[in-house]
Amino acid sequence: MTELPSSALLKQNIRELYPEVTHGRGVYLYDTAGNVYLDGSSGAMTASIGHGVAEVGDAIRAQTASVAFTYRTQFTNAPAEQLAARLTAHAPGDLDFAFFVNSGSEASEYAIRTAVGYWREKGLPRKTKILGRGTSYHGMTMGALSMSGHAARRPDYGDLLHPFAVAPPAHAWRFAEAGETEEAYGRRVVAEFESAARAEDIDTVAAVIVEPIVGAAGGVLVPPAGYLAALRRMCDRLGVLLIVDEVITGIGRTGEWFACEGEDVIPDLLLLGKGMSGGYAAVAGVLLRRPIVEAFALGSGVAPFGHTFSGNPLGAATCLAVLDILERDDAFGNAQRRGRQLEAGLRNLQAVHPRMADIRGRGLLWGFEFVTDAGSRDAPAPSRNAAGAFVRLCREHGLIVYPAGIAPHNNAIMICPPLTITEEEIIDLLDRLSTALPAMDALLDEWAISG
Numbered sequence: 001m002t003e004l005p006s007s008a009l010l011k012q013n014i015r016e017l018y019p020e021v022t023h024g025r026g027v028y029l030y031d032t033a034g035n036v037y038l039d040g041s042s043g044a045m046t047a048s049i050g051h052g053v054a055e056v057g058d059a060i061r062a063q064t065a066s067v068a069f070t071y072r073t074q075f076t077n078a079p080a081e082q083l084a085a086r087l088t089a090h091a092p093g094d095l096d097f098a099f100f101v102n103s104g105s106e107a108s109e110y111a112i113r114t115a116v117g118y119w120r121e122k123g124l125p126r127k128t129k130i131l132g133r134g135t136s137y138h139g140m141t142m143g144a145l146s147m148s149g150h151a152a153r154r155p156d157y158g159d160l161l162h163p164f165a166v167a168p169p170a171h172a173w174r175f176a177e178a179g180e181t182e183e184a185y186g187r188r189v190v191a192e193f194e195s196a197a198r199a200e201d202i203d204t205v206a207a208v209i210v211e212p213i214v215g216a217a218g219g220v221l222v223p224p225a226g227y228l229a230a231l232r233r234m235c236d237r238l239g240v241l242l243i244v245d246e247v248i249t250g251i252g253r254t255g256e257w258f259a260c261e262g263e264d265v266i267p268d269l270l271l272l273g274k275g276m277s278g279g280y281a282a283v284a285g286v287l288l289r290r291p292i293v294e295a296f297a298l299g300s301g302v303a304p305f306g307h308t309f310s311g312n313p314l315g316a317a318t319c320l321a322v323l324d325i326l327e328r329d330d331a332f333g334n335a336q337r338r339g340r341q342l343e344a345g346l347r348n349l350q351a352v353h354p355r356m357a358d359i360r361g362r363g364l365l366w367g368f369e370f371v372t373d374a375g376s377r378d379a380p381a382p383s384r385n386a387a388g389a390f391v392r393l394c395r396e397h398g399l400i401v402y403p404a405g406i407a408p409h410n411n412a413i414m415i416c417p418p419l420t421i422t423e424e425e426i427i428d429l430l431d432r433l434s435t436a437l438p439a440m441d442a443l444l445d446e447w448a449i450s451g
């Protein structure tokens, strides 16, 4: 008989033992065995202001003492109103409305319901398909997963998933042909995206969804310059909505409020999650352009349905306190400055450990891949789980990093510390990384010999 774990809490990797965290302060986490970790991935790109920030606790206490929960069809509330006003004030163009949910997956689901509902309101009820992109992730709920080009997470669910098509991914270092310039590659993948859309009956396509920079599905894949703007033009030409998933990139991760700002793109729907609450509450959201809301207002008068905790005052007050800290500490400017420092440090380490390949990113969202030989683009065999191995080595050296990679090559690492990290703490992060890298070199050598 298989031995089952003694703890009642089911873990992701059932046979693994997880350290038990006791508390966190700033970028550091502490466990019951007395270990100290630098949170180099903000958990899952979430703890944007770091851990244990007292002001957020104060705001949570104050809101709980006032009113923690009210239901959105019975009352509105000041924190949710203020949060919507504040986010939309910073959002580009006429993204003038916000709706709140509890996770990035729910934001993805809400985007599907909104896109399909929008076209229904416009008298085009056949437009129900969403076109995703290969090598992407929008969440684990069935609709969100149906839009995700995630080869590792999809196969278990067979025909439970909607058969949405996926367009080709967009990352030159991995996917461009030999000798193809980044510019030519960018033009080609946009044309291929359009062909994938036209291969569907376009009268049945409601929307296209992309992450501006792909997160864990690829390990920080930055598309060619102008790519997102070209997709915006394509969506307008084809009469489909553009959904931009900023669950990772939004609220300062790339050094701006939203990554699509840097691309001069206004999506029809913009998804937020993770860093928007800094992990202090389970809150995510969708920003909507004015014409989308207008269609519902002039039509049925009813917006797409939400969830019990949508727009609850406690979650919204928590997010407002997190935004206060981000703004007070100029965290987005800090993300740009510390991002440059981190990039330079990663490139210095690459010079010593040349099997760290394709260092890529923006702001405080960075990734790289492990390859078999310096100068090669070959990933170690998927069975080696290079990312998992390096995550464990880093943990042994007091550093949390995030495993990623284009399936089946789980060979990429994401480094994305809290946006409030200091210069000294970046030096500490790089020191810890440099102590873990020789052991990874030894593993890569061993794998090269044993095949």
Ligand code: PLP
Pocket (backbone or CB within 6 Å): 044, 102, 103, 104, 105, 106, 108, 137, 138, 139, 140, 211, 215, 216, 245, 246, 247, 248, 273, 274
């Ligand atoms: N979208 C992106 C880009 C993500 O990275 C994730 C989660 O990693 C999600 C959506 C789903 O968010 P959640 O895990 O909060 O449901």
